[in-house]
Structure formats: C-alpha cells, structure tokens
Amino acid sequence: MAKFNVLNCPVCDGNSFQTFLNCTDYFVSGETFQIKKCTGCGFKITEDIEDEENIGPYYQSEEYISHSNTSRGLVNAVYHRVRDYMIGQKRRLVQKTSGLKNGQLLDVGTGTGFFTNEMKRHGWQVTGTEKSSDARAFAKKEFDLDLLPVEALFNLGKKQFDVITLWHVLEHIHQLNENMNTFYGLLKNNGRLIIAVPNHSSYDALHYREFWAAWDVPRHIWHFTPEQMKTFGEKYGFTLTSVNAMPFDSFYVSLLSEKYKKSEIALYKGAFHGFVSWFTSVFKPGKCSSVIYVFEKKQKVS
Numbered sequence: 001m002a003k004f005n006v007l008n009c010p011v012c013d014g015n016s017f018q019t020f021l022n023c024t025d026y027f028v029s030g031e032t033f034q035i036k037k038c039t040g041c042g043f044k045i046t047e048d049i050e051d052e053e054n055i056g057p058y059y060q061s062e063e064y065i066s067h068s069n070t071s072r073g074l075v076n077a078v079y080h081r082v083r084d085y086m087i088g089q090k091r092r093l094v095q096k097t098s099g100l101k102n103g104q105l106l107d108v109g110t111g112t113g114f115f116t117n118e119m120k121r122h123g124w125q126v127t128g129t130e131k132s133s134d135a136r137a138f139a140k141k142e143f144d145l146d147l148l149p150v151e152a153l154f155n156l157g158k159k160q161f162d163v164i165t166l167w168h169v170l171e172h173i174h175q176l177n178e179n180m181n182t183f184y185g186l187l188k189n190n191g192r193l194i195i196a197v198p199n200h201s202s203y204d205a206l207h208y209r210e211f212w213a214a215w216d217v218p219r220h221i222w223h224f225t226p227e228q229m230k231t232f233g234e235k236y237g238f239t240l241t242s243v244n245a246m247p248f249d250s251f252y253v254s255l256l257s258e259k260y261k262k263s264e265i266a267l268y269k270g271a272f273h274g275f276v277s278w279f280t281s282v283f284k285p286g287k288c289s290s291v292i293y294v295f296e297k298k299q300k301v302s
Contacts, residue, residue, distance in 0.1 A: 025217055047231070093292065094246065096243070098163050100162055106126075109167070117145060127161075157186075168198070173222075189299055197229070203287065204250055212253070213260060246284035254270040
C-alpha cells in the first residue's frame with residue numbers, strides 16, 4: 001500500500017527534518033511510528049503512515065470513542081460525562097466569537113454528531129461531514145442528522161458559512177493545503193474558523209514524552225504548538241483572534257497516558273499530572289493539553 005510522507009513543512013515550507021520521537025499505536029495495531037521534526041520551525045509530523053485511502057483500519061476499534069461512542073472502561077466513562085458539559089461550552093464559544101445567536105455552521109469531522117445536534121437544537125443551520133459510515137449512521141439514528149461524506153466538502157457553495165469548526169480533526173487530515181483553502185472559500189467574509197488540536201508544548205506532553213496519548217499515531221499526522229498554529233493559519237488568509245484552553249483534556253490525556261505506561265496507580269498519577277497541566281493553563285491557555293484556536297477570515301488583497 002502507498003505510504004504518506006511529507007517533503008515540505010506545512011508551516012514554514014522547509015524541507016529539512018530530523019527524527020524527534022518514536023511512538024506506539026496503543027489503540028489498534030501496536031506498531032511503532034516515527035515523528036519527525038522540521039529543523040526550521042520545529043513542527044512535528046508523523047512519518048511513513050498509510051495514505052488517505054488506506055488509513056481506515058487504524059480507526060477500526062471500539063476504543064476509538066469519537067466513532068464508536070463507547071463508554072467501556074473508566075477513562076471513556078469519564079469522557080462521556082465531560083463531553084456533555086463541553087458541548088454546551090463549545091456552543092457558547094461559537095456564539096461568543098462569531099457574535100451570532102444562530103447562523104450557518106459547518107462542522108468538519110462531526111463524529112457521532114453530539115456537537116452538531118447541540119447547535120441544531122439552538123437554532124443553527126448545520127452541515128456536517130464525517131468519514132466513518134458507522135458514525136454517520138449513529139448520527140442519523142440518534143439525532144436525525146444527515147451527515148455528508150468528507151469528499152462532499154469540496155462541492156459545497158462558496159461563502160455560505162458563518163462558522164466552520166474542527167474539534168480535534170485537523171490533525172487527522174492528510175491534505176492540509178486543499179482543506180484550508182476550501183475552508184477559506186466556504187466562509188463568509190469575516191467568518192470564523194475554529195480549530196481544536198492537541199498541544200505538544202503542554203506540561204503533560206513534555207512529562208509523558210513517547211507515552212503521551214495525544215500523539216495518537218498514526219491517526220494524528222500533524223502536531224502543533226500555539227506559535228505554529230498562528231503562523232499556519234496566516235498562510236491561508238486567517239487572523240488568530242483568540243486562544244482558549246480545553247481544561248478537561250489535560251485530565252483525559254493524562255489518564256490515558258498513564259494507562260499506556262501501565263502504571264499501577266494510573267488513576268491517581270493521571271489525576272495529579274492532569275491537575276498540573278490544567279493549572280499551568282489557567283492564566284496561559286496556550287499551555288493547555290489541547291487548545292482551541294479562533295481565526296477570522298480576512299479578505300485577500302488582489
């Protein structure tokens with residue numbers, strides 16, 4: 001099968017890389033993947049993975065909660081409780097940063113549809129895309145949402161959305177350039193692009209190193225810091241307007257990381273390191289385990 005490797009850094013366009021870390025896929029395959037580092041800007045990329053057509057088997061696990069909605073195990077049970085709260089927080093963030101009580105929203109990588117349904121319930125006109133047919137079926141059954149396959153994204157009308165959201169999705173997308181240009185075209189002038197991704201400059205990432213759950217190789221291809229995300233967005237005509245922490249991710253990722261380390265007191269260690277990670281981000285959101293970036297579309301000068 002064809003492999004996906006990156007020759008130029010998506011952030012700075014550099015073409016010089018060095019080995020950064022070897023990480024294990026704890027979810028599905030048990031394989032080891034290499035993460036490389038751009039020598040120019042430090043951006044991290046998972047190397048030698050399956051291409052977009054063949055990556056599917058690495059998502060085929062009941063443990064992959066965004067597609068299966070499983071509540072099996074302590075960590076996933078905690079995830080479900082927190083998710084219900086965070087869905088409301090995400091809606092309020094969308095409304096606050098867009099200045100709209102309702103409007104046209106596109107959610108890319110909708111998963112099982114909980115957030116998209118929340119926005120629909122509060123009067124938003126919603127469109128969602130999702131790669132997993134099982135997740136689309138779940139969203140249809142539970143919420144009567146007709147989610148689109150990912151390829152439909154490129155056939156949507158220009159300048160029709162007030163807000164586009166990607167909740168832990170951008171790090172999975174193979175074709176970054178094509179997607180970012182498409183997002184720009186789909187947004188109305190001064191529309192908002194909201195992107196949530198893990199932050200490998202966080203306390204928990206530095207502490208857990210190769211066991212950090214949010215490396216999530218090979219599903220996570222791209223690994224951002226706040227500085228790199230700002231530069232990346234600017235390349236495509238967006239201005240970063242705010243950075244927001246996802247506090248519960250610090251605990252969730254730390255608990256998973258302790259599980260991967262096979263710690264004897266994983267719950268207590270995970271709770272401790274999750275607390276430290278959260279506390280470091282109270283006054284500096286860009287230090288959180290996961291960060292939400294809000295971009296505003298700017299009109300390009302012709």
